[in-house]
Amino acid sequence: MRQAGRYLPEYRALRAKSKSFLHFCYTPEWAIEVTLQPIRRFGFDASIIFSDILTIPDALQRNVRFTEGEGPEMDPITDPAVIATLRDVYNPEILKPVYEAVAGVRAGLPKETALLGFCGAPWTVATYMIAGKGTKEQAPARLFAYRHPVAFQALMDLLVDVSAVHLIAQIDAGADTVQIFDSWASVLPAEQFDRWCIQPVKALVDKVRAARPYAGIIGFPRGATTEGLLRFASETDVDGLSIDTAGDLAGIAVKAGLPTLQGNLDPLALVAGGEGLDRAIDAILAVAADRPFIFNLGHGILPETPIAHVEHLLKRIRG
Numbered sequence: 001m002r003q004a005g006r007y008l009p010e011y012r013a014l015r016a017k018s019k020s021f022l023h024f025c026y027t028p029e030w031a032i033e034v035t036l037q038p039i040r041r042f043g044f045d046a047s048i049i050f051s052d053i054l055t056i057p058d059a060l061q062r063n064v065r066f067t068e069g070e071g072p073e074m075d076p077i078t079d080p081a082v083i084a085t086l087r088d089v090y091n092p093e094i095l096k097p098v099y100e101a102v103a104g105v106r107a108g109l110p111k112e113t114a115l116l117g118f119c120g121a122p123w124t125v126a127t128y129m130i131a132g133k134g135t136k137e138q139a140p141a142r143l144f145a146y147r148h149p150v151a152f153q154a155l156m157d158l159l160v161d162v163s164a165v166h167l168i169a170q171i172d173a174g175a176d177t178v179q180i181f182d183s184w185a186s187v188l189p190a191e192q193f194d195r196w197c198i199q200p201v202k203a204l205v206d207k208v209r210a211a212r213p214y215a216g217i218i219g220f221p222r223g224a225t226t227e228g229l230l231r232f233a234s235e236t237d238v239d240g241l242s243i244d245t246a247g248d249l250a251g252i253a254v255k256a257g258l259p260t261l262q263g264n265l266d267p268l269a270l271v272a273g274g275e276g277l278d279r280a281i282d283a284i285l286a287v288a289a290d291r292p293f294i295f296n297l298g299h300g301i302l303p304e305t306p307i308a309h310v311e312h313l314l315k316r317i318r319g
């Protein structure tokens, strides 16, 4: 989950230098520095490259921009015929600074600190590409997929291809593991979850693993049911499964044949601190006691998170 960001004064200070969030992401010197900041401050075991899942639609020339207070925006797709034109306009050069930043971070990290690359899962990236912005329930993409399943499948296939290239390039630049964020898997009914979450992620995992078998792959199908998570894990064959805030970690952990689990801590518990945070930490540590486990949040860290609560969390985990 996010490590860098607005909860850190050193991030806010550097971030103020660039009006455009994407320009900030594409300036390796800055992306490297804000990726290293939380590692320097807290000494986490793993670091995630500072970038965004919407660099892929940017490379597909969808005119992506982040407006202060509005979140991400891009040109929406209403005409299914647009999808057939995207392969030709795709410009992978746009993503080069991301790989430069990955290499720079690797060079600046302690040897024992893992580095994660990442991308959005095809479904989640498509929800932003269709609507042209984040929406509450991603109705535009869901409607589009029901009305134009052939065009939507073509968009998924394209996103699998370009995301595989993107993940492989991050691995080659120095990422040990890559994480695939399906933040909007939550809105998919069961049959659609198989078709638009599991199948495209499986295709992406297969491509990356065939090309770079030594790299780890973590999947994050946010909002999936316990049944859905188990199917996702067995069908995609990810090495790590990220559990969101609402996921039944204890219920999932007793199942057989799981990959390494991570996540589940509510970012709001970290904001609250005190007894509420301690109880949430205890519940996760109880599950983590007898298995490999990556302690992590169940979703991105919130800007209002007190730094002292992050320090307390680390003390509790490390003893």
Ligand code: CP3
Pocket (backbone or CB within 6 Å): 001, 002, 003, 004, 005, 006, 015, 021, 048, 049, 050, 051, 052, 053, 054, 066, 071, 072, 118, 134, 181, 183, 299, 300
């Ligand atoms: O350490 C890190 O911060 C890692 C880099 C990272 C970012 N985004 C930077 C970022 C990662 C892993 C992401 C993933 C991402 N981006 C996801 C998947 C995970 C999730 O949160 O569900 C999604 C859906 C996005 C798209 C996105 N980016 C949105 C919807 C927003 C605006 C909402 C918000 O929280 O502000 C962003 C902006 C963004 N991406 C910020 C950061 C640090 C905040 C912008 C800023 O600081 O100026």
